[in-house]
Amino acid sequence: MPKNSIEIVIKKNEISAENVSSLFIPFINQFFGVNFIGDYENKYLKLSEIHGEVALHAEAILFTCRDNQFPINEDNTTFFSYKLNLPDPELEMIENGSDEETAAANHWILPSREFHDSWNNLYFESGLKENLLQFVETSILFSKCGINPNVISCNRLILLHGPPGTGKTSLCKAIAQQISIRMKDTFKYTHLIEINSHSLFSKWFSESGKLVMKLFDKIRDVVENKSHLVCVLIDEVESIAFARGTASNEPTDSIRVVNALLTQLDQIRKYPNVLVLTTSNLSSSIDSAFLDRADIKQFVGFPDVSGLKQIYLLILRELIEVGLVTENNNELCLITRSMESDLCQEFQRLLEASKGLSGRILRKIPFLAYASLVHLSEKPDLLECVRAMQKAVEKHLIDTKGVQ
Ligand SMILES: Nc1ncnc2c1ncn2[C@@H]1O[C@H](COP(=O)(O)OP(=O)(O)OP(=O)(O)O)[C@@H](O)[C@H]1O
Ligand SMILES: [Mg+2]
DSSP states (O other): OOOEEEEEEESSSOOOHHHHHHHHHHHHHHHHHHSOGGGGTTOOBOGGGOOHHHHHHEEEEEEEOOTTOOSOOTTTEEEEEEOOBOSSOEEEEEEOSSSOEEEEEEEEEESBGGGTTTTTTOOOSTTHHHHHHHHHHHHHHHHHTTOOTTTSOOOOEEEEEOSTTSSHHHHHHHHHHHHHHHTTTTOSEEEEEEEOGGGGOOSSTTOHHHHHHHHHHHHHHHHTSTTEEEEEEETTGGGTSBOTTSSTTOOHHHHHHHHHHHHHHHHHTTSTTEEEEEEESOGGGBOHHHHHHOSEEEEOOSOOHHHHHHHHHHHHHHHHHTTSSBOSTTHHHHTTTOTTSHHHHHHHHHHHHTTTOOHHHHHHHHHHHHHTTTTSSSOOBHHHHHHHHHHHHHHHHHHHTTTO
């Protein structure tokens, strides 16, 4: 049976595993003895909800209850405690053929404050996130155990592809963050190195392939240390792994870049502590030799109705919590339940109108909607806000007709 899990974001110093369980088990049992667990699904307890000695150590707690296993104990619950590192990445600079330097990559130490909670705020078709995470965990386990790659092939290379704005880049970063939390006892540090693909094209003829090599040399320096896990993110990978042979007049320098990338990927995957995450919204333009190397080619599409609902609920909860929208009698909890209410019906209409919109557009809708409400003398209530969001969706669809 899958276990419950508790993620604890530690404030300052580490606490021992024993202290974690002796401190947090009674706290969680007490807290959810009086609060409804369902209200806290995928949601961190707020600072104001954490009291006593627990508050000295934890700045946020996320409890995930599986199969009604409550109250919790040491046997039915796994604990993940970690500190958040600084949000800002360091720039990896490489010389670009002249005497200039170019910022070739962003480098974070994970878990980073920048990606805190991003995992829980991404919604995809059922099982997509969890399956990807399990795949990544398994592939790292295989390489850690020294599986013979000539017997079982596993390149630790993932490609997420799909339309723009569907959360591919965010998901790659969130996976890296989750892995750093789950593998904390296996790896001392987890790095996320995001390659800036465009910087690898030099204006100097024949330099681009060398830039790829220089960057991978830097990555190799980190990877050499087996106690560090390195997640390499190549966003919009088609820009450096475009299909050779598709254009009749390909500049040879571009071909060199693809060749260099493939060679470097082949070399770096010999290390057991590397994971390569890539994204593309033009998978048909990617070189077939690159595609062959990917263990998983996952399509990421527009959110389904359940995803739409979750994203909108998150947005509405945020508007209520910051005080921009008023809520009467906990009506947000009932928005999808009491079918006969006006609010519920308007929300269904909003979901219907939003089918086929990307997560990126959905997240802009509240802003567009609120702009039409700011002139009101009183703060809008939930019903007014949902109606304004419907109008914003309609306007978006009209404005983008023929543009997309
Ligand atoms: N399924 C989703 N659930 C929640 N938020 C989403 C989802 N899809 C996209 N978003 C939000 O939309 C924004 C854009 O996402 P992101 O940049 O990851 O998309 P992308 O697929 O990489 O786009 P592109 O192909 O243009 O690079 C982010 O703020 C992200 O959180
Ligand atoms: Mg992207």
